[in-house]
Amino acid sequence: MAKHHVTTTINGEPVEFLCSTRQTLLDVLRDELNLTGSKEGCASGDCGACSVMLDGRLVCSCLVLGAEAEGKSVETIEGMAEGDRLHPLQQNFLEDAALQCGICTPGFLVAAKALLERNPDPTETEVRYWLAGNLCRCTGYDKIIRAVMRTAAEVRGEAS
Amino acid sequence: MTGEKTEFKWVGTRAIRPDGHDKVTGRAKFGSDFALPGMLQGRVLRSPHAHARIRSIDTSAAEALPGVKGVITSADFADQPAELAAAGEALVNYRDMVRNVMAREKVLYDGHAVAAVAATSAEIAEAALELISVDYEVLDHVIDVDLAMEPGAPILDEELEPAGMEASGPTNIAKRVDFDLGDVEEGFAKAEVVLERSYTTAAVHQGYIEPHAAVASVSEDGQAQIWCCTQGQFMVRAYTARLCGMETSQIRVTPSEIGGGFGGKTVVYLEPLATALSRKTGRPVKMIMSREEVFRASGPTSAGSMTYRIGATRNGVITAFEGTIRLEAGAFPGSPVQPACMCAVAPYDIKNVRLTGYDVVVNRPKVAAYRAPGAPISAFGAESIIDELAKELGFDPLQLRLKNAAKQGTKAAYGPTFRRIGYEETVEQAIASEHYSAPLGPNQGRGVASGFWFNIGGESAATVNINEDGTAVVVSGNPDIGGSRASLALMAAEELGIDYTKVRPIIGDTSSVGYNFLTGGSRVTFATGLAVVEAARDAVRQMCERAAKIWEVESDGVIWRDGHAVPASSNVGDFEPLSLADIAAQSPKTGGPICGHNAQNVQGAGPGFATHICDVEVDPETGRVTILRYTAVQDVGRAIHPSYVEGQIQGGAVQGIGWALNEEYIYNERGQLENPGFLDYRIPVASDLPMIETVVVEVPNDRHPYGVRGVGEVPIVPPMAAVANAIENATGVRMEHLPMSPPRLLAALDAARLPEAAE
Amino acid sequence: MQSVQFEAPGTVEQAVALLAGATGDARVLAGGTDLLVQLRSHMVDPALVVDIKHIEETRTLVRNADGSYTIGSAVAGAEAHEHDRFAAEWPGVMESWDLIGSTQIQGRASLGGNLCNASPAADSVPAMIAAGMTANIAGPGGRRTVPVEDIPVAPGRTSLANGEFVVSFNLPARPAGGGDAYLRLIPRTEMDIAVVGCGVALVLDAGGIVTSARVSLGAVAPTVLLVEDAARAIVGTRLDDDALAALDAACQAACSPINDKRGTIVYRTQVAGVLARRAARIAAERAGSR
Ligand SMILES: Cc1cc2nc3c(=O)[nH]c(=O)nc-3n(C[C@H](O)[C@H](O)[C@H](O)COP(=O)(O)OP(=O)(O)OC[C@H]3O[C@@H](n4cnc5c(N)ncnc54)[C@H](O)[C@@H]3O)c2cc1C
Ligand code: FES
Numbered sequence A: 001m002a003k004h005h006v007t008t009t010i011n012g013e014p015v016e017f018l019c020s021t022r023q024t025l026l027d028v029l030r031d032e033l034n035l036t037g038s039k040e041g042c043a044s045g046d047c048g049a050c051s052v053m054l055d056g057r058l059v060c061s062c063l064v065l066g067a068e069a070e071g072k073s074v075e076t077i078e079g080m081a082e083g084d085r086l087h088p089l090q091q092n093f094l095e096d097a098a099l100q101c102g103i104c105t106p107g108f109l110v111a112a113k114a115l116l117e118r119n120p121d122p123t124e125t126e127v128r129y130w131l132a133g134n135l136c137r138c139t140g141y142d143k144i145i146r147a148v149m150r151t152a153a154e155v156r157g158e159a160s
Numbered sequence B: 001m002t003g004e005k006t007e008f009k010w011v012g013t014r015a016i017r018p019d020g021h022d023k024v025t026g027r028a029k030f031g032s033d034f035a036l037p038g039m040l041q042g043r044v045l046r047s048p049h050a051h052a053r054i055r056s057i058d059t060s061a062a063e064a065l066p067g068v069k070g071v072i073t074s075a076d077f078a079d080q081p082a083e084l085a086a087a088g089e090a091l092v093n094y095r096d097m098v099r100n101v102m103a104r105e106k107v108l109y110d111g112h113a114v115a116a117v118a119a120t121s122a123e124i125a126e127a128a129l130e131l132i133s134v135d136y137e138v139l140d141h142v143i144d145v146d147l148a149m150e151p152g153a154p155i156l157d158e159e160l161e162p163a164g165m166e167a168s169g170p171t172n173i174a175k176r177v178d179f180d181l182g183d184v185e186e187g188f189a190k191a192e193v194v195l196e197r198s199y200t201t202a203a204v205h206q207g208y209i210e211p212h213a214a215v216a217s218v219s220e221d222g223q224a225q226i227w228c229c230t231q232g233q234f235m236v237r238a239y240t241a242r243l244c245g246m247e248t249s250q251i252r253v254t255p256s257e258i259g260g261g262f263g264g265k266t267v268v269y270l271e272p273l274a275t276a277l278s279r280k281t282g283r284p285v286k287m288i289m290s291r292e293e294v295f296r297a298s299g300p301t302s303a304g305s306m307t308y309r310i311g312a313t314r315n316g317v318i319t320a321f322e323g324t325i326r327l328e329a330g331a332f333p334g335s336p337v338q339p340a341c342m343c344a345v346a347p348y349d350i351k352n353v354r355l356t357g358y359d360v361v362v363n364r365p366k367v368a369a370y371r372a373p374g375a376p377i378s379a380f381g382a383e384s385i386i387d388e389l390a391k392e393l394g395f396d397p398l399q400l401r402l403k404n405a406a407k408q409g410t411k412a413a414y415g416p417t418f419r420r421i422g423y424e425e426t427v428e429q430a431i432a433s434e435h436y437s438a439p440l441g442p443n444q445g446r447g448v449a450s451g452f453w454f455n456i457g458g459e460s461a462a463t464v465n466i467n468e469d470g471t472a473v474v475v476s477g478n479p480d481i482g483g484s485r486a487s488l489a490l491m492a493a494e495e496l497g498i499d500y501t502k503v504r505p506i507i508g509d510t511s512s513v514g515y516n517f518l519t520g521g522s523r524v525t526f527a528t529g530l531a532v533v534e535a536a537r538d539a540v541r542q543m544c545e546r547a548a549k550i551w552e553v554e555s556d557g558v559i560w561r562d563g564h565a566v567p568a569s570s571n572v573g574d575f576e577p578l579s580l581a582d583i584a585a586q587s588p589k590t591g592g593p594i595c596g597h598n599a600q601n602v603q604g605a606g607p608g609f610a611t612h613i614c615d616v617e618v619d620p621e622t623g624r625v626t627i628l629r630y631t632a633v634q635d636v637g638r639a640i641h642p643s644y645v646e647g648q649i650q651g652g653a654v655q656g657i658g659w660a661l662n663e664e665y666i667y668n669e670r671g672q673l674e675n676p677g678f679l680d681y682r683i684p685v686a687s688d689l690p691m692i693e694t695v696v697v698e699v700p701n702d703r704h705p706y707g708v709r710g711v712g713e714v715p716i717v718p719p720m721a722a723v724a725n726a727i728e729n730a731t732g733v734r735m736e737h738l739p740m741s742p743p744r745l746l747a748a749l750d751a752a753r754l755p756e757a758a759e
Numbered sequence C: 001m002q003s004v005q006f007e008a009p010g011t012v013e014q015a016v017a018l019l020a021g022a023t024g025d026a027r028v029l030a031g032g033t034d035l036l037v038q039l040r041s042h043m044v045d046p047a048l049v050v051d052i053k054h055i056e057e058t059r060t061l062v063r064n065a066d067g068s069y070t071i072g073s074a075v076a077g078a079e080a081h082e083h084d085r086f087a088a089e090w091p092g093v094m095e096s097w098d099l100i101g102s103t104q105i106q107g108r109a110s111l112g113g114n115l116c117n118a119s120p121a122a123d124s125v126p127a128m129i130a131a132g133m134t135a136n137i138a139g140p141g142g143r144r145t146v147p148v149e150d151i152p153v154a155p156g157r158t159s160l161a162n163g164e165f166v167v168s169f170n171l172p173a174r175p176a177g178g179g180d181a182y183l184r185l186i187p188r189t190e191m192d193i194a195v196v197g198c199g200v201a202l203v204l205d206a207g208g209i210v211t212s213a214r215v216s217l218g219a220v221a222p223t224v225l226l227v228e229d230a231a232r233a234i235v236g237t238r239l240d241d242d243a244l245a246a247l248d249a250a251c252q253a254a255c256s257p258i259n260d261k262r263g264t265i266v267y268r269t270q271v272a273g274v275l276a277r278r279a280a281r282i283a284a285e286r287a288g289s290r
């Protein structure tokens, strides 16, 4: 069966790729486009390591078909820093040791950024529920939640 | 060794980790992120049966599928004699290992590999698996450890000869271990209160988020390269060489960044298969496990069953402890029953202890190490029965622990007499914490528990290369799972007296650094850290010699201070201090490159202790438990990087909470795993938890230059009993089985309510 | 395993033609949060996948002039959340939708998918049934509208005929004195499939007496149940302890669950009663507060 020719925008750049129906957006990003920052922890929507923004919505790229990306815009972890300037969340994850092994980190960062864009002043409970679809087995979440809360405060202009 | 220094410039700071930027930008390469030109995709066919004899395997249809380049079965691996090899804290047997990576006569668990395919795409490889036909003779299976020990149980290995005991006929018991201290009969005779209880725990998985992955490329000259996510590149090299019949020097293993391991990546699964497939096809082969395969085929830890008896005087002195611990090994011998016995009551100074352990094979995946292997299981029971004892004696549970605390000079049941340890400090800090006296509401309860892990040393080799511009590279050989590179660089910076950012730590492949035992047992910051410190000191010694040469003085006339060579005294002469950069710049003229080196088998690991406090709320109508507050107090020796120390404690505690409440392997009556995914294998999610408060106690290990003990293992030991004790405190109901999931807890609550209702 | 055709039609008619004309299994793709998992694990092996998200009617959530709602079958939970009145008027329906998976799943998961996947544990379905929702179905024979409870017939099976799919749902205007609630029991706080779910919608008169009610239970039988005895137990009462006890008993009596990895028969039955009591109280509070 012929492959689909998909035209899309990834991290602001126009991108074209070929994929079969069975290939997910995650498969395409990792295997066809060499954007391996999005991780596969489960391929079933349970871990959030593959989180990307699809037309401004947070989704698991393992649960989106590559063919569905036609005409859409995709943002991945690779597009989060601006040039050599880290996003404040990236910087604070580093400073607050919000990662241990780091496999979950891209997913958490993409998800946390989506949260702060929607809700600049989340409570701890809101952060925890928003990020409940991102599994981390190393940190016990503590430092991740703190880093997100601190970033929110900084972005709001409150000293922390 | 310690006490050399108590003021530090770098040690104890929260520096940004050297691998951090790559990990927040997606640039870091993990196991499945590697690709090579012309690479094939490998997939594994796995047994749907828990126990079956393989009559035959027909791979011809799969081989004929266009795009399939090679198929392997056990016939592609030479059989191995029974021989023991170190793997983490356990020992493995090559005869078993070759059978675990690819089933031979029998399949022994649901998920056991029976064949593997390499094809030009993953889709083709998966289609090819469906074309392999395996003729199985299905056999009775046994999964529960107690049932496996009963007479008449299905036998996994007719030839199994138990160690440490006599067996009359075939058995599933692989080993018996015994630990004896004092005279338990006498101890119980002195006791005024004696309790006897039984406990069980479920098999749980390490649950690392990154599935196993490996790329192997074997050249025409027989040289192999492997890239994989592992806790030990040298372990991968040794095992793969052996199973594939190659020489060690022919294989070069490069560890990728590793997405969690917790002990589960201390063994090989895919690496020998990818190597064999690459050799057969002449192409690089990439293999990745799906999440389902991770659960079905990679090591969970043991399920356990134990019976304990404890005796004490009315004034709270524990006079005797006796226990039998039975652990599942999975399909092949090698459960962590020995460390389970060693750790069960190690926090206590009990004069009379007898512990017997059994290592039992069952039809589950072969267990792999999981954080403090064995200790969380045995401690769940021990810390529960001690809680009951405290209640029985009318003691505060922490005061009872303090009264019986092990301290310097205490002889542990597993052999050693403790040097300076920090157990009492952890209990005292817990008692003093604001948490311990905070008020509780209705349906809420508080529990405490302690834990122990001996920590390990082992072989480590490290090199510190001084660069020509005054920076340094630290080369070591342990995959960094939780920030160990940062700790190694901090110690090197401290020794060299240069800025932390000028020290670049890297993890060498098997051909670029000396042998390092794998990352496990909380050894890296301690043992490899020691090798790095010694290597840095070696470099410093060389730099002092170079300075002596430049100054034309005796080399013992130069000492190192704050990153500079200075004259040892005014007698030596009056010289301007030479910085590390100065010396490096002149090195071509003074003798060439400056490379500090150290390799040793590190001894002197410092035991670690922890005491945890947990508050829960129980919904009396549904049995759901909410963790309200959690504090973990731990003696870490010295926190080289406090953030990563806290992170280890928090992560371990949360894994323990998952083990306590919901995690378990669920099998159907055919012995198939029913929950091989994160949806139904329920690890804690962010919204399940409060912040995990940490109290870091620093009682330095006197056998490490910076006082380091291990940190990573101990925090998973106390949580299960802490949660159980909190549930008991909230409800009056004692849970003796893990996990304490809502259906189990509600049934227990109802059972306890029945007699009340009848009154 | 076969190769799969993928189509993304822009109209209902095109979608029906594709679905009806397919040789072999044809699957509708809404948010894909069930379908992709099933594809990956080889639980389904379709010849055709039809993405319905380019059809305007499946993608809009509108409040009609009479206060009723028309909800596109492929609208994602996150989109519904952004509607200015929906969550306030039908908090139970919104909560049940919200409970489906994580934030990421919310970005995709639809009511149509949740219903047509036909899991007895589907969270939104008890709430939809309690709220009295109906489904607008398009097919080769034209359009028809059926109550939501008539669609699932067995685990994984619906009453939809070949070529049919759900285009949208109708949600009645919230009655004066009306309130709804949905509760589920999961062992964790998120990311679990319901062990038991219960939706309650009721109407109180000015005196606080329940004048009508619908109670629905999930995960306690092969399909989501509408439990009429449970409604009868509370209609005419002020939800006093006796009424709640009768509700609890009626719900328990309606259960015919199984033992599985997610829960036991005893547990599910008992908790169904507990959740019904709690949900009824919340629904009544909401009704009373308006
Ligand atoms: C991590 C995770 C967590 C989840 N948690 C929950 C949970 O808590 N509660 C819960 O109930 N579910 C849960 N689910 C399941 C799933 O997300 C929901 O069932 C969701 O509502 C499905 O909607 P969808 O739009 O993604 O459906 P899809 O996957 O697109 O479709 C599901 C099925 O319905 C069919 N279908 C879809 N739309 C239509 C239509 N309009 N007409 C006819 N047939 C149609 C499809 O062909 C397919 O068979 C979870 C799933 C994941 C991956
Ligand atoms: S890989 Fe997509 S959620 Fe786990």
Ligand code: FES
Binding pocket: A098, A099, A100, A101, A102, A103, A104, A105, A135, A136, A137, A138, A139, B209, B259, B260
């Ligand atoms: S840091 Fe390892 S999984 Fe989160």
